[in-house]
Amino acid sequence: MPVASLPEIMDRAFRKRYGVAAFNTVDDITMHGVIKAAEQSKSPLIIQISVKTVKFWGAKVVKDMFTEMAGRATVPVTLHLDHCPDPQVARSCLEVGWNSVLFDGSGLSFDENFQHTREIVKFASQFGASVEGEVVAVAGVEDGMGSESEGDLLPIERELDFIKETGIYCYAPPIGTAHGFYKAAPTIRYDRMQQLVEATGMPMVLHGGTGLTHDVYTRLIALGAAKVNISTQLKKTYADGFRTYLEKNPSQYDPLKLIGAVQNDVTAMARGLFTIFGSEGQA
Numbered sequence: 124m125p126v127a128s129l130p131e132i133m134d135r136a137f138r139k140r141y142g143v144a145a146f147n148t149v150d151d152i153t154m155h156g157v158i159k160a161a162e163q164s165k166s167p168l169i170i171q172i173s174v175k176t177v178k179f180w181g182a183k184v185v186k187d188m189f190t191e192m193a194g195r196a197t198v199p200v201t202l203h204l205d206h207c208p209d210p211q212v213a214r215s216c217l218e219v220g221w222n223s224v225l226f227d228g229s230g231l232s233f234d235e236n237f238q239h240t241r242e243i244v245k246f247a248s249q250f251g252a253s254v255e256g257e258v259v260a261v262a263g264v265e266d267g268m269g270s271e272s273e274g275d276l277l278p279i280e281r282e283l284d285f286i287k288e289t290g291i292y293c294y295a296p297p298i299g300t301a302h303g304f305y306k307a308a309p310t311i312r313y314d315r316m317q318q319l320v321e322a323t324g325m326p327m328v329l330h331g332g333t334g335l336t337h338d339v340y341t342r343l344i345a346l347g348a349a350k351v352n353i354s355t356q357l358k359k360t361y362a363d364g365f366r367t368y369l370e371k372n373p374s375q376y377d378p379l380k381l382i383g384a385v386q387n388d389v390t391a392m393a394r395g396l397f398t399i400f401g402s403e404g405q406a
């Protein structure tokens with residue numbers, strides 16, 4: 124199956140009200156692990172990469188690895204750049220064929236963010252790529268991006284201006300979720316999610332997807348969260364996978380057994396989320 128665009132994956136999810144997991148993969152083990160999971164669960168999939176990971180590997184290496192792995196997959200898979208505050212980095216990914224980017228101008232003034240987002244949308248359209256937008260910072264630092272606390276909420280009219288006038292494809296709404304592990308149960312603004320979807324008809328992105336209850340996932344997906352970002356959970360599964368295997372097998376030196384075990388853990392974690400998000404069987 125050829126690599127899919129973000130709208131090819133999210134439009135259907137939005138219409139049928141299921142969520143597509145977007146995993147922040149960090150390497151070949153995790154990328155292949157979640158693709159395998161998607162194939163086994165017959166689920167669409169979003170491979171998402173943080174700026175930190177792009178800087179580690181390079182945009183072209185990630186893209187080539189993705190094309191090799193996703194191009195052979197039996198389900199639709201797309202490649203997305205997560206929270207990117209630097210237009211240059213976003214452009215460098217789009218130039219080598221990434222499918223979509225989140226231009227995160229939430230640290231800029233509204234007007235600057237608006238301007239930059241509009242330019243990135245225009246740039247991306249030359250490559251048939253799409254843009255996710257963000258106005259109010261989601262709470263919690265993730266891979267060196269973001270701030271500890273949620274940004275100041277804007278009047279909804281301002282958010283709607285941004286959503287409608289920049290030409291973004293999907294939107295990261297400030298609804299009380301946060302990156303990292305939740306120290307206390309978050310207060311979710313379901314009403315805001317509902318108002319945004321009703322006023323725009325645009326698919327929304329759930330940031331801070333790790334560690335929410337099934338009920339929260341289900342309600343937000345029913346309201347229109349068609350993409351559910353999972354970063355922290357993947358990192359935890361990955362690190363725990365190495366630790367557990369090495370503790371259990373202290374004299375085992377076969378790297379393929381080690382990374383195979385870690386990859387199986389990542390695959391199992393992803394499959395569990397496809398079931399919860401309702402994307403299982405949708406591809």
Ligand SMILES: [Zn+2]
Nearest residue numbers: 261330331352
């Ligand atoms: Zn995020």
